[in-house]
Amino acid sequence: MSCPVYLAIDMTDLDAANALVARVRNHVGGLKLGLEFFCHNGHHGVHEMAKHKLPIFLDLKLHDIPNTVAKAVQALRPLEPAILTVHASGGRAMLEDAKAAAGIHTKVVAVTVLTSLDARDLAATGIEGTPHDQVRRLAGIARRAGLDGIVCSGAEVKAAKKEWPDGFFVVPGVRPANSTVGDQKRVVTPGQAMADGASIVVIGRPITKAEDPDLAARAIEATL
Numbered sequence: 001m002s003c004p005v006y007l008a009i010d011m012t013d014l015d016a017a018n019a020l021v022a023r024v025r026n027h028v029g030g031l032k033l034g035l036e037f038f039c040h041n042g043h044h045g046v047h048e049m050a051k052h053k054l055p056i057f058l059d060l061k062l063h064d065i066p067n068t069v070a071k072a073v074q075a076l077r078p079l080e081p082a083i084l085t086v087h088a089s090g091g092r093a094m095l096e097d098a099k100a101a102a103g104i105h106t107k108v109v110a111v112t113v114l115t116s117l118d119a120r121d122l123a124a125t126g127i128e129g130t131p132h133d134q135v136r137r138l139a140g141i142a143r144r145a146g147l148d149g150i151v152c153s154g155a156e157v158k159a160a161k162k163e164w165p166d167g168f169f170v171v172p173g174v175r176p177a178n179s180t181v182g183d184q185k186r187v188v189t190p191g192q193a194m195a196d197g198a199s200i201v202v203i204g205r206p207i208t209k210a211e212d213p214d215l216a217a218r219a220i221e222a223t224l
């Protein structure tokens with residue numbers, strides 16, 4: 001089985017990203033390119049990263065009216081990402097149109113509640129209840145819209161998997177024991193996330209900011 005760790009390439013410098021991936025590529029299973037990388041490097045950057053021959057996860061978290069999101073997904077089709085994210089809170093029609101616009105080899109997954117948010121943050125936006133409740137609600141919308149799965153934290157993945165056994169579950173906000181949490185709030189270890197049903201885990205800074213990224217990636221892989 002391939003390694004379930006997708007490395008979050010959160011940087012703008014393409015040379016630095018290439019050098020990093022060259023060091024860790026044997027100990028990660030895919031590359032996650034997010035807004036920082038994509039806004040700076042665009043389609044060219046994605047093509048460069050694809051040369052490492054690892055699956056590409058485009059984490060653009062699209063969120064707009066259905067027509068706009070569908071057109072954006074169409075514009076991304078030539079990149080043939082293995083995984084693409086949209087925000088579940090965009091609603092069912094937006095999710096359906098995003099899925100319909102994507103290529104058949106692209107898994108479209110819906111971000112539920114960002115791992116940087118807790119119950120207080122949700123309450124401040126008018127959402128009562130726990131992140132767990134909100135993840136369940138949004139996972140149901142994503143499932144009914146025909147998406148492939150969701151992005152949630154490791155704290156919710158077990159329950160989500162129980163309700164959606166063949167769903168694809170992306171878990172970021174993952175931290176090896178004793179590592180810096182930073183801006184993440186709903187955090188579990190990579191091993192716990194996988195044991196609870198994650199399909200893949202997304203890991204950035206614990207590898208990219210490590211003194212020896214290769215060693216850090218190997219150490220994480222050894223816990224899975």
Ligand SMILES: O=c1ccn([C@@H]2O[C@H](COP(=O)(O)O)[C@@H](O)[C@H]2O)c(=O)[nH]1
Nearest residue numbers: 008034113114115172173202203204205
């Ligand atoms: O809820 C979410 C959705 C996406 N992310 C992304 O994952 C990585 C996490 O990076 P770390 O450095 O391991 O914290 C980052 O690219 C986020 O945009 C997330 O953290 N939470």
